[in-house]
Amino acid sequence: MHDPLFDIPCVTIDGRHGTLADYPAKVLLVVNTASECGFTPQYKGLEELWQRYGERGLVVLGFPCNQFGRQEPGSEEQIAAFCERRFGVSFPLFAKVEVNGGDAHPLFVELKKRAPGLLGSKAIKWNFTKFLIADQGRKVKRYSSSTAPQALVGEIEALL
Template sequence: MAEEFYNIKVKRGSEEIPMEQFKDKVLLIVNTASQCGFTPQYKGLQETYDRWKGKGLEILAFPCNQFGEQEPGSDADIKLFCEKTFSTTFPIFSKLEVNGPNTDALYMHLKKNAPGIFGSLDIKWNFTKFLVDKNGKVVKRYAPITKPEAIEKDIEKLVQG
């Protein structure tokens, strides 16, 4: 399963980045949006990243415009907004789809390995979070209302484990 995870490639601008690049890292993967009620979670994500990046955590943000069209900007606009508004330093990838026929391979894998409530595979809204261990195993899925700081105990166990 981890092998499958590490074979996935994601886009950042014109670059294709293999998830293998994040081997031996604990990952918090989030679908994000700049014009959402949960957008202030970028601040919590950055604070969590600042606390844990030196201990083996990477936060990977994947903008998505599938929920109320709350991420209409270009990749460059999104990156600039996040850096200016929330001083983000974690990677923000190219916009992708998390549901439907054009679901990105990363999200197909995440949803299959950590279904939502009642076994649903759909992502319900922006800022759904997935925690992945150092071996590429999807450990847990968190609802959009779960703040990044509430996940830190789970992150701590994985970075120390």
């Protein structure tokens, strides 16, 4: 059965239009990112997951967001250059999005519905909140900003 989560339109950081269906994978890791955040070094760990598990079916997807402390002020070109230069990021990045509020991207609206946060809260609290999507969208699990990418290794291996 096809999950409508995979039909939500997304725009890559270089302006291409598509959906999550463009990334055939067993497991997707969707992360709202920022370049000037205390958690920004997690880009390195996310890239390591992508390198280690990409061939086995993991796709890491980064969605820059400027909603938390205005920690992603740059243009898409600046963000892409920073991520590549500073952390060697090669996993797919997307155009800047909002993850909370009336202008929240539909992907994050749906992810928050499927995997609420602590005490059932829907709002994303900060940059680098992670959503692990498996089983063609039937399983979605949320991880906080403080959860290091390497802490997901056991779960990713179990899903692959």
